[in-house]
Amino acid sequence: MNSIIAILLTSMFYVVVGWQLTYMLGKISKIERLGISFLLGNGLSTFVWFILYRLGAQFDLLTLGFSGLTVFLVSYFINKLFKFKYQNLVIKKFTGLNLKIIYLVVILLLISFVIGNYNPISGWDAVALYDFRGHTIALNHSLKDLTDGSYYLSYPLMISLDHAAIYMLKGISAQGLHSIILMAFIAVVYGRMLKWTNSRLSLLTILFIILNEEIFSHSTVAYTNLAYVVYLVAGFLYVISPKEKSRELGYLFVGGIMIGLTTWIRSDVPFWMMGIVLILIQGWKLRAKILAVFSIFLIYQIRHTWLSFFTGVLISLSLRNEGLSNPITLNALKQISSSVPNIGIINKIIADLPEIIRYVYLYIFSPYRGLWLLTIPIAAVVIKKKDYRLLLLFLTILMSALMVTVGIMLFSATYPTWDQIGGSARRMMLFIVPLSIITSIYALHLIKTGRKYNA
Amino acid sequence: MHSKYLWVHLAILGITLGASFLESVSYIGFVDKHFILPAYTWYVLSVVTALVYRSANFHIAKWLKLLSWSSILIYIIFTISEVLTYPNYIFTVLHINLQALQIFVLLVSFHWLVSQYYLLNTTLRLAKSLIFSALIFVATEGIGLSIAFLIKGLIPIIKHPNATYEDQLYNTHGGFYPAIQLIIQLTPANSLILIPPQGNPWEVEGNAPIVTYFLYPRQVKNLETTIPETNKPIYALIAKGSWPRTSSVDYGWPKVPINARQIWQFDTTNHTFTTYMRNYSPQTDQWDWGLIEVKHE
Numbered sequence: 001m002n003s004i005i006a007i008l009l010t011s012m013f014y015v016v017v018g019w020q021l022t023y024m025l026g027k028i029s030k031i032e033r034l035g036i037s038f039l040l041g042n043g044l045s046t047f048v049w050f051i052l053y054r055l056g057a058q059f060d061l062l063t064l065g066f067s068g069l070t071v072f073l074v075s076y077f078i079n080k081l082f083k084f085k086y087q088n089l090v091i092k093k094f095t096g097l098n099l100k101i102i103y104l105v106v107i108l109l110l111i112s113f114v115i116g117n118y119n120p121i122s123g124w125d126a127v128a129l130y131d132f133r134g135h136t137i138a139l140n141h142s143l144k145d146l147t148d149g150s151y152y153l154s155y156p157l158m159i160s161l162d163h164a165a166i167y168m169l170k171g172i173s174a175q176g177l178h179s180i181i182l183m184a185f186i187a188v189v190y191g192r193m194l195k196w197t198n199s200r201l202s203l204l205t206i207l208f209i210i211l212n213e214e215i216f217s218h219s220t221v222a223y224t225n226l227a228y229v230v231y232l233v234a235g236f237l238y239v240i241s242p243k244e245k246s247r248e249l250g251y252l253f254v255g256g257i258m259i260g261l262t263t264w265i266r267s268d269v270p271f272w273m274m275g276i277v278l279i280l281i282q283g284w285k286l287r288a289k290i291l292a293v294f295s296i297f298l299i300y301q302i303r304h305t306w307l308s309f310f311t312g313v314l315i316s317l318s319l320r321n322e323g324l325s326n327p328i329t330l331n332a333l334k335q336i337s338s339s340v341p342n343i344g345i346i347n348k349i350i351a352d353l354p355e356i357i358r359y360v361y362l363y364i365f366s367p368y369r370g371l372w373l374l375t376i377p378i379a380a381v382v383i384k385k386k387d388y389r390l391l392l393l394f395l396t397i398l399m400s401a402l403m404v405t406v407g408i409m410l411f412s413a414t415y416p417t418w419d420q421i422g423g424s425a426r427r428m429m430l431f432i433v434p435l436s437i438i439t440s441i442y443a444l445h446l447i448k449t450g451r452k453y454n455a
Numbered sequence: 456m457h458s459k460y461l462w463v464h465l466a467i468l469g470i471t472l473g474a475s476f477l478e479s480v481s482y483i484g485f486v487d488k489h490f491i492l493p494a495y496t497w498y499v500l501s502v503v504t505a506l507v508y509r510s511a512n513f514h515i516a517k518w519l520k521l522l523s524w525s526s527i528l529i530y531i532i533f534t535i536s537e538v539l540t541y542p543n544y545i546f547t548v549l550h551i552n553l554q555a556l557q558i559f560v561l562l563v564s565f566h567w568l569v570s571q572y573y574l575l576n577t578t579l580r581l582a583k584s585l586i587f588s589a590l591i592f593v594a595t596e597g598i599g600l601s602i603a604f605l606i607k608g609l610i611p612i613i614k615h616p617n618a619t620y621e622d623q624l625y626n627t628h629g630g631f632y633p634a635i636q637l638i639i640q641l642t643p644a645n646s647l648i649l650i651p652p653q654g655n656p657w658e659v660e661g662n663a664p665i666v667t668y669f670l671y672p673r674q675v676k677n678l679e680t681t682i683p684e685t686n687k688p689i690y691a692l693i694a695k696g697s698w699p700r701t702s703s704v705d706y707g708w709p710k711v712p713i714n715a716r717q718i719w720q721f722d723t724t725n726h727t728f729t730t731y732m733r734n735y736s737p738q739t740d741q742w743d744w745g746l747i748e749v750k751h752e
Contacts, residue, residue: 003620106599115608120623128664136671145672149666172620208590213600220608370561370593376590377582384578437593440586447575447583 003117004167006171010162014041017068021257022076023084024250025238029091032191035184039234042181043261044071046161047302054309058141059161061168084250092199099282107211109183116220117176126222129155133164134174147313157304158264159224173345175222182219182341186210189438192237197445205441206454209434218430228336229431232275236435239278239295240392242286249288256295260302267306269408269428272299274399278392320390321357347414352412355419359412363422364404364429370437372401381443390446393439397432404429427452465515466506468566471501472522475562478555487694498562502542505569512570519567526560529596531671537604560595564588631659631697633723634744641719641728641746642673644688649678649691649749651708656696667738678709682749693718693745707741714750721745 015034018041049059050069057063078084094102123129133146137160146152163174186206193202210216218226235258241251259275276296283292321359349356365372375397381387382394408425412418474494476487489491533545533553545551566589572580615622624632638648650666651657659665667675674687682689691713696706713735719728721744728745735747 111605111609114612115605118612118618118623119608120620120627122627124665127663132664132668132671135668139672208594208597211594211597211601213604215599216601217604218749370589370596373589373592374586380578380582381586384582392564437590440590444583444586447579 003166003171003173003176006166006169007117007174007176007180010177011038013068014038014045017041017045018075020072020079021254023075023079023086024082025254026248026250027087027089029089029189029191032194033088035187035191036234036238038180038184039188039231039261040257041068041071042162042253043158043231043264044257045262046158046165047261047305049161050157051305053142056403059137059164060141061165064165064168073276089195091194093200098199098203101207105186105203105206105210109179109186109218112179112182112216112219115175116179117173119175119220121173121175121222122219123223125155125224130159130224131163131174131222132317133157134159137161137164138167143405147316149319150314153310153313154268155224156264156267156310158261159222159227159268165220175220178222178226179219181227182210182215185434188234188237189434192241193438195241195338195440196406196442201413201441201445208437208441210431212437214237214427214430225427225430226264226369228262228269229434231258231262231265232271232431233434233438235262235275235276236393236396238437239275239282240389240396242282243388249286249291252282252286252288252295253290253298255279257296257302261298263299263303264306267303267310270403271431272303272398274396274403275299278396281392283431340393346411348413349409356409356412359419359422359425360405363425364401364408367426368429368432368436371432374436374440378439378443380401381446385443385446387446390439393435393442397415397435397439400429400432400435460504460508464504467497467501467504471497471562472559472566474498475555475559479552479559480550481555482552483555483558491642498558500676501562501566501601502569502581505566506581516567516570519563522592523560523563523567526556526563527591528561531602534596535603535606538600538603551595555675556727557592561592564591590617616726628659629697630723630744632669633726634660634692634694634721634724635666636717637721637728637744637747638670638673638690638692641686644672646688646690647674647676647683647685649676649682649689651692651694651696652677652679655702655704656698656700656706657694657708658698660692660694660697669741682713689749689751691735691747691749693740693742693747695741695743707737709735709747710737712736713747716750717746718748719746 009388015038018037018039019033019042021040022028022037025033025036044067045064048070049064052063052067057066121127129152133152136145137143137157162177166174166177186209189209190202190206193205196202197205215226218229235255237255238251238258239255241255242248249387255275256279259272259279262275262296263272276299279292279295283295331351375394378390378394378397380389404425408418471494474490474497476496478485484493486497515687530553533551533556537544537553545553563586568587569580569584572583575583577579611626618626628635642648648666648670650663651661653661653663661677663675663677667673676683678691682691691709694708695709700706715733715735718731718733718735718740720731720740720742721728723744731740734750
């Protein structure tokens with residue numbers, strides 16, 4: 001019971017912190033507002049908490065409260081300055097099949113919360129990394145014992161700081177928070193799809209997403225994969241939301257923050273670059289170049305804040321000549337120092353090409369074969385309907401396929417054990433599940449209505 | 456024109472579904488090996504004829520709908536059974552290849568849907584049918600796996616609704632967690648705990664980050680060759696190996712004698728221990744679980 005109370009208190013705190021920032025999204029439903037304010041509050045208050053720690057404060061509930069207050073006040077002043085106001089989109093009452101779908105969705109989400117809370121935290125990284133860091137931060141109010149080697153800092157701190165907050169509130173297990181992250185995502189997707197399509201299709205979209213076993217099971221374990229997917233896909237959805245010459249430019253800003261926050265969850269994957277491409281396209285299309293540059297600056301700043309700290313720790317470890325024998329440290333240093341492929345790397349990639357193709361097929365294509373199959377009819381709808389938003393969604397899927405293939409090629413040339421972590425590669429692509437489902441249902445809606453453009 | 460195309464379409468559709476069904480009860484590639492053309496050729500051909508044949512035929516649509524829903528239901532039931540038993544259970548018992556059956560579900564759904572949207576233009580008809588059938592393809596697998604996951608997740612909750620988090624840890628980590636609790640009871644917070652090398656059969660108890668998670672703030676280290684020099688109180692875990700042995704390394708650790716102040720034999724079932732005031736000897740003291748208080752040299 002302690003855990004449930006602590007998780008709910010933490011979640012409510014995040015919602016309050018992020019609430020003001022949602023005003024810049026204009027007219028949105030309460031469900032979506034709850035979801036996005038939780039995600040923004042969660043990411044930003046833990047991020048400011050970390051900055052305060054870097055400035056000399058301790059990790060405790062008081063400084064977490066102060067971090068939340070800072071985010072809240074800054075958002076408040078942005079709203080005052082740009083005259084953003086609270087506007088509520090009223091959702092019609094659910095009836096018939098829609099009501100049944102919403103019952104099913106709510107029941108599934110509650111079951112996910114129950115399972116997550118009941119089961120002990122298990123799984124290698126969940127126990128030894130994310131939750132361990134949460135426990136030690138709650139105990140020491142600092143990163144003591146976590147900066148002695150690179151392993152404990154191989155991922156940014158957001159999820160562990162979430163856990164730490166829950167343990168400081170006397171919770172026993174923080175695992176239940178991960179199903180709240182899924183709930184928030186479902187609320188965001190529902191809100192977006194409701195604006196883009198209709199009530200039935202938006203409900204079907206969230207049902208399809210929840211019924212994907214990989215997504216559902218990840219909401220009951222304390223890994224970073226789900227949180228990463230949630231922030232990345234929600235970020236994409238907000239960036240591509242504004243239509244041509246629209247005044248809803250706050251979406252670009254919120255989308256930028258969400259994509260930036262993905263690097264506060266996992267800094268080892270490069271999909272934030274896709275967000276930058278989308279922001280640049282939107283900035284150009286919407287004639288909001290300054291806002292686009294500012295959003296990109298936010299992404300850079302969030303990523304840089306963590307990476308500069310991590311690099312500093314690695315350098316101090318290497319100066320102390322400790323941890324250098326650790327392959328994780330070496331790989332991390334290599335990752336930071338070498339990103340430009342040379343002739344040797346290109347030759348190695350060419351030599352390994354058949355093995356790389358087999359690997360991509362086995363771990364990237366095959367587990368999501370149905371979803372990749374969807375790209376064929378989506379391409380047909382893109383050509384036929386010439387819908388700008390669908391084009392951006394389709395482009396995002398194509399970019400992710402390209403990026404992961406190139407990434408695996410570079411990875412294969414740098415890491416000798418590259419072909420032994422197929423499971424990680426598969427989980428890395430988890431975001432393709434909601435992204436493909438959203439894109440295909442949006443395409444279905446376009447075929448049905450035959451409209452060229454939807455609000 | 457109408458009837459001529461109808462029969463061509465029906466013939467190719469029949470061969471396609473037959474080929475897919477054959478591969479479902481054998482293996483993917485069976486048709487290619489035993490007949491002239493690979494199954495995929497027929498699949499593509501049937502998609503083309505379905506798109507060319509644009510008239511409404513409610514009888515075909517009705518049968519395809521029935522076949523589609525039945526195959527979806529069967530696929531979901533099979534997926535649940537497979538997850539709740541063991542991998543390849545359905546193939547072992549019924550000789551049905553689930554991956555090939557999923558293709559059958561996709562094909563039947565596609566042909567059912569394409570027969571519905573005969574008023575749309577060809578590209579959109581193909582796109583809409585393919586999107587819907589691919590979503591069915593993804594959802595049937597997802598529903599089966601999710602239901603199985605829910606069953607597996609909810610059964611322990613229904614069986615032991617009042618179990619505490621501590622109870623859950625005891626259930627999940629078998630002898631390891633009770634042994635950890637006894638170590639916490641017997642050692643000071645500033646001690647160094649030496650554990651076996653990471654590998655089979657000490658997959659859990661030799662995993663320093665995992666053991667650290669439970670024993671923090673105690674320091675945990677894999678013992679290599681010699682006892683490290685430190686001012687901290689040093690303890691060494693006695694562990695037979697909780698994982699089934701799969702390598703040439705035999706059960707039992709430590710494998711060398713260790714000078715000790717005292718050693719404890721753990722009874723992890725009753726959460727008790729027996730104390731012996733003697734040095735550790737691998738000949739007599741390689742218990743399932745225990746602890747050595749190492750004598751500083």
